[in-house]
Amino acid sequence: MKAAVYYGPHKLDVTEVARPEPGPGTVQIQVGFNGICGTDLHEYFAGPIFIPTAPHPLTGQQLPLVMGHEFAGTITAVGAGVEGWAEGDRVAVEPIYRCGHCPACQAGNYNICAQIGFHGLMSDGGMAEYTVVPTDMLHKLPDNVSLELGALVEPMSVAYHAATLGEPPADGTAMVFGAGPIGIGLWFALRGKGLEDIYVVEPTPTRRAAIEALGARTLDPTAVDVPAFIAEHTSGRGADAVYDAAGVAPAVETALACVGARRPMVSVAIYEKPLTTPLLRLVMNESRIQGSLCYTSADFEAVIGLMAQGAYDTTGWVTSIGIDEVVDEGFDALHAGTKMKVLVDPSR
Template sequence: MRAAVYYGANKVEIADVPEPSPGAGEVKVQVGFNGICGTDLHEYFAGPIFIPTEPHPLTGAQLPLVLGHEFSGTVTEVGDGVTGVHAGDRVAIEPIYRCGHCGPCRVGNYNICQHIGFHGLMSDGGMAEYTVVPANMIHQLPENVSLELGALVEPMSVAYHAATLGQPQADDTAMVFGAGPIGIGLWFALRGKGLENVYVVEPSATRRAAIEALGATTLDPTSLDVAEFVADTTDGRGADAIFDAAGVEPAVNTALDCIGARQPLVSVAIYEKPLTTTLQRLVMNESRIQGSLCYTSADFDAVIDLMSQGRYDTTGWVDTIGLDRVVDDGFDALHAGAKMKVLVDPAEVAA
């Protein structure tokens, strides 16, 4: 079968690899669509970072391996001992490997497992025609949720998990910094939780236009004093919850100027450069920074339910390409800012 195999920085090849078969407790999936994630970009342009160069403690895998951890597909075969999953089921994959015995795992927080692994980063993944996953990664898709949307369940669950940690109430004022895919996902999640007053802060005119087309209200920090606007809008109270999906210091500093007393700034970004923000700003406001990592099964179920209600829309920000175009029209286009989100269709063959 055809697959996108990662060998190291700037080296991904579309290769013929053996088609996998499910073992006990495993499920074989014909991949419908696989999203390219920011983590994939980091690995391609600067890796290996998370992809192991020695056997991973949970999966035993190391590079070279097949990329892809954001994907959906159709079950074609189940291994011994698998129940509740059948050939023909349309599914999204929750790609976390967890040890089950570390402190976080024992209390149910397996998204911060001390030995965490991801299908498609620490094992052969979904940027291929077929892949095999443990049965506990399977989430059924309703008939009215397309496989394209199904491939977005994973990144949208990252955003939904962060939105939940912010504990917003329906009448709150919330802010999202960054209108990339996770920022868009945060806007969808907050709207799905009933919030009407959500402002998305984004300096890129292209990204502002994309999320505005979905119905969002945006603020341009290059032409507006965002903190002053929020103070005026909230009668001096400040925002009730802020979410940083930008990952740059100017966004964090502006967010801290906007946050209300005793309210959270939830960070769901990866910071490539160290922040110099001081804790004094938090102390004087009794506000806090809350980290957010990945998701749990409950987040997947919540996102799939919202998708079945028609609360997510891919118009204007999602492109689909074939596997043969994954480098030029995928990694390179995303890195250059020419596209926002790319789904890879392994069944599409170049003419």
């Protein structure tokens, strides 16, 4: 079968590899679509970062390995002892490996497991025609949720988890900094939670246009004094929840200037450069920075439920490509900013 195998920075080869077969407690999946994530981009252009160069403690794998942790597909074979799943089931995959015994896992917060691993980063993943996963990663897709949407469940769950941590009241004001895929996912999640007063802050015209086409209200920080606008809009109260999905210092500084007293700025970005955080503002406002990592099963189920209700729309920001195009039309195009979200279709 064809697979995109990662060997190191700028070394991703689409090549023929053996089709994996399911063992006990696992299923084989024919991949429908696999999304290219921002983390994948970091690995390709500057890695290995998360991809292990020595055997991972939970998976035993290291590079080279097949990339891909955002995917959905159809079960084509089941291993010994598997119950409740059958060939033909359409599934989205929650790609977390967890140890099950660290304090975080014992508390039910396996998304911050001390030894956390990801299918497609710490093991051979879904950027291939077939992959094999344990059954605890499976989430069944309703008939009206396409495999294309199914491949977006993972990144949309990242956003949904962050939206939940912000605890915005339904009648409150929320702000999203950055209109990339996670920023778009935050807007969808907040809308799904019943919020209407949401502003997306994005300096790039193409990204503003894409999310505006979905119905979002945007602010251009190069043209608008965003903190002053929010102060006036909220009668001085400030935003009830602010989300940083941009990962750059100007966005963080502006976000912290907008957040209301005792309210959070939720960080759901990867920061390539160290940040200098203006702590005095946090102290005087009794506001806080809240980190957000990944998701749990509950987030996956909530996103799938919203997708079944028609709450997510891929128009204008999602592109699909064949696996042979994964470098030029995938990684390079995303890095250049000519595409926003790319799904790889291994059957093309």
